[in-house]
Amino acid sequence: MSATATGRAIDAVWRIESPRLIAGLTRLTRDVGVAEDLAQDALVAALEQWPASGVPVNPGAWLMAIAKRRAIDRFRREELGERKRDEFGRVELARREAAPGFDASLDDDIGDDLLRLVFIACHPVLSRQARVALTLRLIGGLTTAEIARAYLASEATIAQRIVRAKRTLTEARVPFEMPQGADRAGRLASVLEVLYLIFNEGYCATAGDDWLRPSLCEDALRMGRIVAQLMPREAEVHGLVALLEIQASRTAARVRPNGEPVLLLDQDRSRWNHLLIRRGFAALDRSERLGGTLGPYALQAAIAACHARARIAEETDWVRIAALYDALLEVMPSPIVALNRAVAVGFGYGPAAGLEAVEELRFEKSLEGYYLLASVRGDLLARLGRGAEAAFEFRRAAAATANARERALLLDRAKAAGDVDSALAVRRGRTRRHQA
Amino acid sequence: MRFMLLMIPGGYAEAAPGTMPDAAAVAEMMKYNEALGKAGVLLALDGLHPPSMGARVTFAGGKATIIDGPFSEAKEVIGGYWMIQVRSREEALEWAARCPAGERDTIEVRQVQEFADFPADVQAAAGSLPDLLARSDDRPSA
Numbered sequence: 151m152s153a154t155a156t157g158r159a160i161d162a163v164w165r166i167e168s169p170r171l172i173a174g175l176t177r178l179t180r181d182v183g184v185a186e187d188l189a190q191d192a193l194v195a196a197l198e199q200w201p202a203s204g205v206p207v208n209p210g211a212w213l214m215a216i217a218k219r220r221a222i223d224r225f226r227r228e229e230l231g232e233r234k235r236d237e238f239g240r241v242e243l244a245r246r247e248a249a250p251g252f253d254a255s256l257d258d259d260i261g262d263d264l265l266r267l268v269f270i271a272c273h274p275v276l277s278r279q280a281r282v283a284l285t286l287r288l289i290g291g292l293t294t295a296e297i298a299r300a301y302l303a304s305e306a307t308i309a310q311r312i313v314r315a316k317r318t319l320t321e322a323r324v325p326f327e328m329p330q331g332a333d334r335a336g337r338l339a340s341v342l343e344v345l346y347l348i349f350n351e352g353y354c355a356t357a358g359d360d361w362l363r364p365s366l367c368e369d370a371l372r373m374g375r376i377v378a379q380l381m382p383r384e385a386e387v388h389g390l391v392a393l394l395e396i397q398a399s400r401t402a403a404r405v406r407p408n409g410e411p412v413l414l415l416d417q418d419r420s421r422w423n424h425l426l427i428r429r430g431f432a433a434l435d436r437s438e439r440l441g442g443t444l445g446p447y448a449l450q451a452a453i454a455a456c457h458a459r460a461r462i463a464e465e466t467d468w469v470r471i472a473a474l475y476d477a478l479l480e481v482m483p484s485p486i487v488a489l490n491r492a493v494a495v496g497f498g499y500g501p502a503a504g505l506e507a508v509e510e511l512r513f514e515k516s517l518e519g520y521y522l523l524a525s526v527r528g529d530l531l532a533r534l535g536r537g538a539e540a541a542f543e544f545r546r547a548a549a550a551t552a553n554a555r556e557r558a559l560l561l562d563r564a565k566a567a568g569d570v571d572s573a574l575a576v577r578r579g580r581t582r583r584h585q586a
Numbered sequence: 587m588r589f590m591l592l593m594i595p596g597g598y599a600e601a602a603p604g605t606m607p608d609a610a611a612v613a614e615m616m617k618y619n620e621a622l623g624k625a626g627v628l629l630a631l632d633g634l635h636p637p638s639m640g641a642r643v644t645f646a647g648g649k650a651t652i653i654d655g656p657f658s659e660a661k662e663v664i665g666g667y668w669m670i671q672v673r674s675r676e677e678a679l680e681w682a683a684r685c686p687a688g689e690r691d692t693i694e695v696r697q698v699q700e701f702a703d704f705p706a707d708v709q710a711a712a713g714s715l716p717d718l719l720a721r722s723d724d725r726p727s728a
Contacts, residue, residue, distance in 0.1 A: 162676035368671055375626035407706040
């Protein structure tokens with residue numbers, strides 16, 4: 151193997167092994183920062199030795215053995231009276247808590263350690279940005295350079311964000327333990343939110359080299375699957391995984407070759423990935439079987455599953471989707487959810503019922519100037535044959551959107567709706583489509 | 587990116603109908619499968635009955651001909667596969683290298699073609715194929 155090939159192989163080993171390595175070392179040292187330093191030391195040793203010796207048979211155990219040796223050296227130095235604290239004062243803490251049961255501690259269930267590490271990386275004491283970066287680094291096994299590329303940031307920015315995050319955790323003396331009791335639900339919600347944020351950063355690629363973004367979706371999915379394995383009894387974890395699997399299944403159909411986005415109902419469903427859809431159904435099934443009220447992710451997954459089950463857009467079970475949005479509004483009240491519900495009602499119970507649902511939102515402060523509100527109203531009015539009003543709404547929506555492509559589309563619809571004949575044509579066309 | 591790890595077990599070409607791996611080998615393989623699952627990379631996997639229970643369809647002269655297994659000319663036959671989703675080719679190779687395979691076994695690692703990899707004209711030409719796949723797909727009702 152050439153040196154560069156070995157280097158790439160080491161990257162792969164790092165990606166596979168580093169989360170468990172860092173988790174085990176965090177249990178040992180009680181400090182994520184120290185643990186990552188030790189893991190990095192082991193990686194440097196691998197970079198020095200593997201090009202000549204080849205990748206060892208059990209690379210994970212090799213890395214852990216080196217890291218452990220470095221940890222012991224570190225503790226010994228401290229015991230010999232070199233009480234030089236590092237800049238975070240973490241030496242005292244590490245020695246006191248980690249010394250007993252040193253060897254045994256690494257052989258215990260590494261899964262629990264990994265889960266503790268997940269909770270630490272997503273700790274609410276950190277900013278959202280810091281949680282995302284630290285999670286990708288510690289759980290996703292991404293290099294700082296990879297995170298920087300994915301977020302179109304400089305490597306220095308991301309490196310600093312991670313250093314600061316680790317310092318914050320040390321200063322806050324965040325314990326390496328599973329959150330319990332009342333704390334647990336909030337901490338779990340933070341973990342799920344971080345994974346969802348990462349997925350969406352890849353899914354709603356707004357700028358940059360978009361070929362890098364789908365990999366961010368895959369990273370989020372991978373971590374979601376890991377967390378689901380670690381917490382098989384948590385319905386919402388399976389709900390999130392189901393939602394991500396089903397959303398990811400649409401990747402190939404969401405963008406035209408020229409980069410233009412394709413709306414859900416206009417997508418070529420034959421391009422959806424059916425393996426991912428089946429995985430999503432299975433995860434949703436697990437979530438539902440665990441019982442209890444469905445949480446916001448499971449409900450969104452159930453809505454996504456309704457779309458996935460419809461072979462063509464016209465077969466969509468809008469009545470069921472509207473009911474799921476009702477339930478979602480209960481657990482996650484938000485004007486955006488209410489607007490989506492209105493769309494579902496408009497398809498499930500007809501445009502008059504949809505319009506009624508939208509009217510309730512007209513004076514919603516947070517939707518003021520939101521182009522989709524006007525656009526949804528316009529669509530419902532057009533279907534009711536109220537062309538002039540529809541055209542007015544579409545023009546309002548066009549003025550409110552920042553996206554040039556969307557604006558052109560909305561102005562086209564305004565023109566079509568303004569002409570009563572074409573408005574009726576649109577209506578007839580739509581009716582036919584939905585009966586098909 | 588997705589990869590297919592194709593298991594080519596040594597001697598499987600001549601295996602008798604109904605041949606099954608022994609319990610110890612299965613237990614080892616289950617540990618490996620579990621590791622793939624826990625790492626969040628495993629999408630799907632299956633094992634295949636030996637070729638002596640299968641058949642080949644050839645198209646010599648533009649005519650479909652069915653030949654029942656085993657196939658005397660075949661040296662390497664597929665015994666199963668794993669579909670994994672990883673970040674790099676190296677990672678796929680690393681996972682393959684960790685398989686508790688036998689001395690005579692081979693794993694072939696192949697990247698899955700993604701629709702987006704095709705140039706626009708090929709995408710257009712392929713448009714009807716996935717359409718057919720979707721129609722024949724029996725979706726489970728969740």
